[in-house]
Amino acid sequence: MGIDPRLAWMPDELSSGDGPDERALALERFGFEILDLVSDQAACVKPQSAFFEREGWRGVRALERICAEARRRGLLVIGDVKRGDIGSTAQAYAEAAFGRDGSEDILFDAVTVNPYMGRDAVLPFYELGQRRGCGVFVLMRTSNPGAEDLQNCLIDGRPLYERVAALLREWAPKGDLGAVVGATRPEELESVRQMLPDHWFLLPGVGAQGGTMSQAARSVDAKGSGILVNVSRSIGHAWRTRGRETAPADWRDEVRAAAMAYRRDLEEAIEARS
């Protein structure tokens, strides 16, 4: 379950004004509402850091509070931060996410990481994650139109994202380093699964972006597992996908019904595969 709060789309009752404190409070309330509504329907929550950072340090504090509450409820938290930097800077980002060695603080159980800068950008997250019991998903083939600008460029006849897959295999031969692969391109998803039979995939793109659960389910591993399918807008702002601009009075029922429907779709799609 993605937590991507857009203030412009928020139910009126969650906002109390347009000042910086009120805006951050609305984000926090939305996050806690989502946890109330979907905790028993989702394995993980994936907050999108950008929507919190947009409100400055107060937004970051709201994100931290939502993550702590999610972990208290037993949900795994995937921080969708897409960080990518090197050496001691990557180490600092990794510590921001997973906490320092020996500390008790964990913000995220896993994060998304950008591979453009290569191994120095990925391995500090992976290695600290190993020690902290936390995980990493490396961007591979994303679900957006512009992904083709670089990710599909051919290197020795194979697309760049397959080069990233080969690097993952080299860095983590046991499969304990995940990949982000968009559910919108089922053939590419299957070719990456063939290269990485044991790695976990995080799949965005289902719902608003047009991907379906049956496309996503084509990438389960041999055990019928190994995928995390994320849905954000189509659950959290469900009324909008039904064509309404503003949240109806029973928006909570719609969010919960959408979460249950997507969960059922996923279960059925996986069942149909096996």
Place this chain on the structure above:
Amino acid sequence: MGIDPRLAWMPDELSSGDGPDERALALERFGFEILDLVSDQAACVKPQSAFFEREGWRGVRALERICAEARRRGLLVIGDVKRGDIGSTAQAYAEAAFGRDGSEDILFDAVTVNPYMGRDAVLPFYELGQRRGCGVFVLMRTSNPGAEDLQNCLIDGRPLYERVAALLREWAPKGDLGAVVGATRPEELESVRQMLPDHWFLLPGVGAQGGTMSQAARSVDAKGSGILVNVSRSIGHAWRTRGRETAPADWRDEVRAAAMAYRRDLEEAIEARS
């Protein structure tokens, strides 16, 4: 001038304890000290977001305060955030940096952006930046060893980073979209300059990473301009590059002397080119 505060390397007098408030306060004090020491020697400051995010929302608040003070002093602020996400998420990151249309808040005058996800990841920053008077530097050929994992892969016989250069030329033919190119690889720097004669370059890698000002100066544009050379550790923690673990009593003098020496080196190197 980079602002990359490492708490472990901080002069003792700047820290007042190891609690979360004290740690963030030490970052803030360090940033303000750096502004005091180098405001008349640098055109821009480039805070590295990771070292602030590592201390959670309190660290982000410290970063915001340092940036506001730098802008008050007339320095341009380059937020080294290396964000890379798409669509409305990229828009949210861009608004976090440059402020929303119509608002008075600007956090950063420019940011670094990762191109792996393609145009949807870069153009929202570029377009909001155009309206807000703010700029973008796209990662192209970075200065770290692992950069070769992807950036030097050959596409039709040319390295991937040249494909990024070609995209910049396509997206911003007038040259108003910058590039990050490491000063550690002078031949690659020159080849990128040939492709992008009018674009601004942000050059990391001088100092601790082994690049020199004369290597950097080889990439000036036809007007003898067009480059921003960043130095972080070798000025801000100058005593460490001289082999001392802890800051001496006169650390301020060392920081200022290092800033002046690097500035002189850069001026001489550019003069020697023209």
